Amino acid sequence: MITADLISQHQLTPSEYDKIVDILGREPSYTELGIFSVMWSEHCSYKSSRLHLKKLPTRGKLVVQGPGENAGIIDIGNDYVIAFKIESHNHPSFIEPFQGAATGVGGILRDIFTMGARPIAVLDSLRFGRLDDPETGARNRRILSGVVSGIAHYGNCFGVPTVGGECIFEPCYDGNPLVNVFALGVCRKEDIFYAKAAGVGNPVIYVGARTGRDGIHGASMASAEFTEESKQKRPNVQVGDPFMEKLLLEACLEAMKTGAIVGIQDMGAAGLTCSTCEMGSRGEVGIEIELDRVPQRATGMTPYEIMLSESQERMLLVAAKGREEEVFSVFRKWGLEAVEIGVVTRDGKLRVKHHGEVVAEIPNRELADEAPLYDRPHDVVPAPVRPVPNLPKADVQNSLPTLLASPDICSKRWIWQQYDFQVRTNTVAGPGAEAAIIRIKETGTSVAMSLDGNGRYCFLSPREGARLAVAEACRNLATVGARPVAATNCLNFGNPERPEIMAQLVEAIEGMSEACRFFDTPITGGNVSLYNETLGEGIYPTPVLGVVGLMATAPPVTIPFKNAGRALVLLGGLGSCDDARMGGTQYAKEIVKQLWGLPPLLDLEYEQRVQYAIRRILEEGLAESAHDLSDGGLAVAVAECSFGPAEVGAQIEIVSNLRPEVLAFHEAPSRILISTNNPKRVVAIAEKYEIEAPVVGVTIEKGIEIRQRTVTLGSWEISALKSAYDGALETHVR
């Protein structure tokens, strides 16, 4: 008996329930109610965001597969493609950091190999609360350690290198950490598999781990705000088994080679429910399954539990009738269960039987693709107006070490050293580099990847913040010589039922859309994570962008200065920044300890010319080192370039009317610092692209000095700065 209470427990509104009754032409059964509730959850249906996601560019010359499949696919030439996507696992990671993060990795890896691509790289974008907060610091440190161990546990055992990412700390992530995992895989173009059922009478086969009671309603949990009771939801978090996933990977890729597989999809959010109805809907066919045949880990599971379980490491596939044995034998070889649980039918319905009786019968298309669509109110100003505060007297000398030791800027080695970033022997540039570079052995070319997102910028202006994220990710790729070709996004926001949050989401999507169109980096897939709120406190709007670029395989130009006596050219120029545009910088955060005004100003045209110029400079082999200016501005970039094995420093001498702290720490985009022994040619290239390229100094044997005209703003020993930078995170974690 479906009561109003039961409906609201399933997070369905009365009108959504009416729609269900409409679709079925009758009241749903309890199992059907559960099935609808997960498929129509925010997490699975994108009901609040879908309308706006349509604004994103998704097409391009190289796009083989855009949004709507398990991952986006890009043609990289030589008959090969890459499949990639980013996904969030925020809510589970708060409730159980280790398993939450581990299964986040597991989920995205399956999304990649279900398309026939072998995963070859993972990157993570992480957000946590402040580690030194007297009240929440201990919990935040525990969450950080747990998340990092979870990612390491899963990725290292599975055998995929974790090659980069970002990690930022803000009080707004205290009760709501963000764990966004990006994965990329490679396969031959002709070997791509789709999650589409076809061929009436073809067997539906279940492979991998058994189904247990773990993760029931995970998708719905991820579609609600956190309350005090959320901590009781631990049983909702799944447990990952990377060994099982590794076997599943090898077995699936091998089984795909037999030619006996018609379609395949992993069981992620909403488990068996999602995989059956989505495959059916895409193929415009029906699927009938008998739950008695589903391998089960627990006894006495109800149809409701079996359909909603989010047990990990499971896949559903449709095989060609009569060729089942070819599939079974591969899975037997790898010691995995593979069981025929149903059949493809003609009627377009998901029919679920238990002990021979029909317990659910729902049209696939309506269930999978016709979830309610909301145009939620967003007619408010998305960002607060925060006036410029009284600024302290500039002290560049002491501010630089403070910034270098701050959690956002300091070395993240403590994190990435726990990840195997070299397995598969393709890592040309790993963690700590400007962008990660992975060679593709099969094509002789390489792929570069970068994740970027800045919650502070987006809080001040979601539209400009999102544009800046796209620009920075593309700039990171350009700085290693890659040409950005496509992107994936993870949109982390608060409760969309609040107009100001919805306004943030809409503005961010529009900003991202504009910039992605401009840079010709279509979004081929991604993920939206809403309701990132705890006890009514929302996170900063945090759209995270993963951009993928193509390049030749060659020794990379890296960040550190290599030799003394080289000219330092600041490609893009000194930039400009007024007091309002300083408000989102790391200087504002760590030194002024406030957030105000607007993010740095971005000129897309200029940014692109800078990117063209740097690629040209790298092609001509003119740069010994290259590093883009981002968090902490020029001074931090100079310091980071000095931390290489050669410990070559720099003397910076600038003629500028900017205030000293603005000159040293402002974060205007479109700027790249390079060291070169041919500044003349570099400047000539810059002129050709109509960008500024002042020579701002020279590399020197020892130390760092920054002068404005004749005034020394600061001078430092490299070793002192380096030890502050290297050791800070470890100190914070303890």
Added chain:
Amino acid sequence: MKFGVIVFPGSNCDHDAFYAVSASFGQKAEWIWHDSHSVGDVDAVILPGGFAYGDYLRCGAIAKFSPVMQAVKDYAADGGLVLGVCNGFQILVEAGLLPGALIRNRSLKFICRDVHLRVETTRSPFTGAAHRGEILRMPIAHGEGCYYASEQTLDELEAEDRVAFRYLDNPNGSLRNIAGILNAQRNVMGLMPHPERACDELMGSSDGLTIFESMLRTVQAHRAAFVPAGRR
């Protein structure tokens, strides 16, 4: 020369080892499946890194029972060259082909980074192409790589010149900085660092080739010295 690379369920450096000895080093390679009862006609066997059988128990504790390990023992007893890298080293130790144990890193964390190794002996089929005292740079990537053994065993290893490599910058707490060891017959070696990841300057180092080069020279010398009586 033909290398055999063993594939346990959960091996994940098997492709890397195969690629290193074939594409980078230019020799032949073939797979050996974990339930084989023979290693076939290979000139050397590599137990690659990874998490054999998931390693949810002690590392290598299950792998030692797999059928191929009996074949590896027979092959080693017959004088065949056996190289265990990382998880492969852990398995060789569990299987009793090498002494001691590999326990959790002192930091209790997984560590992935480059280390510097000193070649402690050139009197082995795996280090013959190096100079004694030569410094090699290779990556490590392990959570349980702290070499541990009784004082008596450690003394014995040193007295018999069976310490193949020591860390210059001990990353994991290994006793006496031991990174790799030989068996008494000197035809079985285990080491925690990954030579197969150091076979290409593009990956940061090609020092790992020294080990494969040593093995090749050994096999070639063996072939020159003996007329083969038939394939194994």
